[in-house]
Amino acid sequence: MRFLFxxxxxxxxxxxxxxxxxxxxxxxxxxxxxxxxxxxDYFLSQLTFxxxxxxxxxxxxxxxxxxxxxxxxxxxxxxxxxxxxxWLQSKGWPFALSLPAAALVAxxxxxxxxxxxxxxxxxxxAIATLAFGFILEEGVVRAxxxxxxxxxxxxxxxxxxxxxxxxxxxxxxxVVAIASLCVIGVxxxxxxxxGRAFVAIRDSxxxxxxxxxxxxxxxxxxxxxxxxxxxxxxxxxxxKIRFLSPEQFxxxxxxxxxxxVVIGGLGSVHGAIFGPAFWIVVQQMxxxxxxxxxxxxxxxxxxxxxxxxxxxVGFVMFxxxxxxxxxxxxxxxxxxxxxxxxxxxxxxxxxxKSERVx
Amino acid sequence: xxxxxxxARHLSVQFGGLKAVNDVSFEVWPNEIFSLIGPNGAGKTTIxxxxxxxxRPTSGEVAFxxxxxxxxxxxxxxxxxxxxxxxxxxxxxxxxxLQNLLVGRHCHRHTAWWQDLFFTGSxxxxxxxxxxxxxxxxxxxxxxxxxxxxxxxxxxxVRKVVELARALSMRPRMxxxxxxxxxxxxxxxxxxxxxxxxxKHDLGITVIMVEHDMGLVSRVSDRVxxxxxxxxxxxxxxxxxxxxxxxxxxxxxxxxxxxx
Numbered sequence: 001m002r003f004l005f006x007x008x009x010x011x012x013x014x015x016x017x018x019x020x021x022x023x024x025x026x027x028x029x030x031x032x033x034x035x036x037x038x039x040x041d042y043f044l045s046q047l048t049f050x051x052x053x054x055x056x057x058x059x060x061x062x063x064x065x066x067x068x069x070x071x072x073x074x075x076x077x078x079x080x081x082x083x084x085x086x087w088l089q090s091k092g093w094p095f096a097l098s099l100p101a102a103a104l105v106a107x108x109x110x111x112x113x114x115x116x117x118x119x120x121x122x123x124x125x126a127i128a129t130l131a132f133g134f135i136l137e138e139g140v141v142r143a144x145x146x147x148x149x150x151x152x153x154x155x156x157x158x159x160x161x162x163x164x165x166x167x168x169x170x171x172x173x174x175v176v177a178i179a180s181l182c183v184i185g186v187x188x189x190x191x192x193x194x195g196r197a198f199v200a201i202r203d204s205x206x207x208x209x210x211x212x213x214x215x216x217x218x219x220x221x222x223x224x225x226x227x228x229x230x231x232x233x234x235x236x237x238x239x240k241i242r243f244l245s246p247e248q249f250x251x252x253x254x255x256x257x258x259x260x261v262v263i264g265g266l267g268s269v270h271g272a273i274f275g276p277a278f279w280i281v282v283q284q285m286x287x288x289x290x291x292x293x294x295x296x297x298x299x300x301x302x303x304x305x306x307x308x309x310x311x312x313v314g315f316v317m318f319x320x321x322x323x324x325x326x327x328x329x330x331x332x333x334x335x336x337x338x339x340x341x342x343x344x345x346x347x348x349x350x351x352x353k354s355e356r357v358x
Numbered sequence: 359x360x361x362x363x364x365x366a367r368h369l370s371v372q373f374g375g376l377k378a379v380n381d382v383s384f385e386v387w388p389n390e391i392f393s394l395i396g397p398n399g400a401g402k403t404t405i406x407x408x409x410x411x412x413x414r415p416t417s418g419e420v421a422f423x424x425x426x427x428x429x430x431x432x433x434x435x436x437x438x439x440x441x442x443x444x445x446x447x448x449x450x451x452x453x454x455x456l457q458n459l460l461v462g463r464h465c466h467r468h469t470a471w472w473q474d475l476f477f478t479g480s481x482x483x484x485x486x487x488x489x490x491x492x493x494x495x496x497x498x499x500x501x502x503x504x505x506x507x508x509x510x511x512x513x514x515x516v517r518k519v520v521e522l523a524r525a526l527s528m529r530p531r532m533x534x535x536x537x538x539x540x541x542x543x544x545x546x547x548x549x550x551x552x553x554x555x556x557x558k559h560d561l562g563i564t565v566i567m568v569e570h571d572m573g574l575v576s577r578v579s580d581r582v583x584x585x586x587x588x589x590x591x592x593x594x595x596x597x598x599x600x601x602x603x604x605x606x607x608x609x610x611x612x613x614x615x616x617x618x
Contacts, residue, residue: 009485009486009489009490010486012456012489013482013485013486013489185475185476188474188475188476188477189471189474189475191477191485192469192474192477192481192485193460193463193464193467193469193474193484194471194474194475195474196453196457196460196461196464197461197464199450199452199453199457199461200450200453200461200464202450202452203449203450203451203452203453204448204449204450204451206412206444206448207444207448207449207450208450208461209412209431209432209433209436210410210412210432210436210441210442211433211436211441211461211462211464211465211524211528212433212436212437212464212465212528213433213461213464214431214433215433221471225471225475267452
């Protein structure tokens, strides 16, 4: 068990809380750098997908996990980023400009969607974002001039400064670099006044505004940043898949993103990476298991959604804090060994919230 | 006579057919502890919500330091220097005590969100500065032990103090305390009493307090306003108000009723 004795405020603010963390994250960085040599191409490609979805999930985590605003239309922001990137690339824009542009376009659309969020909460906000998702999907189908409509759109191969990023290894490094920058950006936000304002809004809007937090302003910022991150993920997705069609960004994709975030653990940055990693690993395992299952089960069309549905139900019932919560418990079990008690994470609500001001 | 820090002028608010506050006027002087008392439903918390901008008055107005604030949104009022606590603790549950108090420094931030995104030098300096300021509050209220613990796991009495600390972290000019002693035992109530007195004497903050515990009210308040059913009953020192026949009637019922 490690006891932290803080001797300076710099220690309070630092991203790494102690040398152990520095060591393990360093090891993780090394492993990620070495992955192309250790993994076959197929798995590297899956790892790249984890990176891309992690960026999108970071965005959704910022919004749903830290600001408490649920979005059921996040695939729309993914689409915004993907189509903007594809279109600008076809116009010959360099990646260094088209990626920020994709993030910006998605971010601005996030502000537009965020506007109803200033008025509606909870369930109604989810429905409003859901509606936006459908509208945008329909818009993509209609705007054939830019998006190719239902026939789809082929995305040009990615070249940056004359270096070919179309092969697995280079693109993998690009995704890892961008994902790391996004993680650092989100961590920076969370340790600064903006992030604390988000958390304050999530936990109690009424006291947040009594503390001088401008609710409308911070909800809008949260929506914009969240959508911009999804836009970045969308742009990378476009280059990874190299073919875009509207059904890739449908309602199901939005739900999948939300499920990844919930399974990862709402309200933790780790969760935004655990979620997609778990998702893609399980997906691969289902594909592998299909060959060994009796055909009656293995050939069923709804096998994958059913399994993910069951997993989600399991998490909501037994581990509402998601994979990150489980990770914390396992870690504390070993740190305290053999003193871990079963009820350590149980909280008692000994007080009532009756006369809340709404 | 100095100018009043807070002035309520003919304040009324109506929810449907219910007049929750009906033509209430009072003045709070700088560096005073002013208590609002009255039975349940008297409109005490409603007056707090009117002052902090959560409700809009149907008629009348509130002025703070000479400025009419009753049409301002809550976050602007907070920035003017009015902090408050809530009857049913409204802390940020899934954050540490320190983070809760740092939110109290929010209205003093001067960095923008894009600076936060890159955690620039000025953000870093501001964060250290905020911690220095918050640490003073932690020392003042003796919360060192709980500094880094999650609010969700703290006992009720400590949460009450944390909420007070969060309000103080704003370095307000005026503090609204909504039932600071509710749910506390006698010792904790005594502690809160000393702390409120310290807030007035050491920090020079004006306090308005809603409180049911008459012992605490008479110990710390300079003046007391008694309300019933949204109307003013009596205004004066704690003894004067307690002796006022209207107040006794509101709490205990009328003499005729006893005869029946």
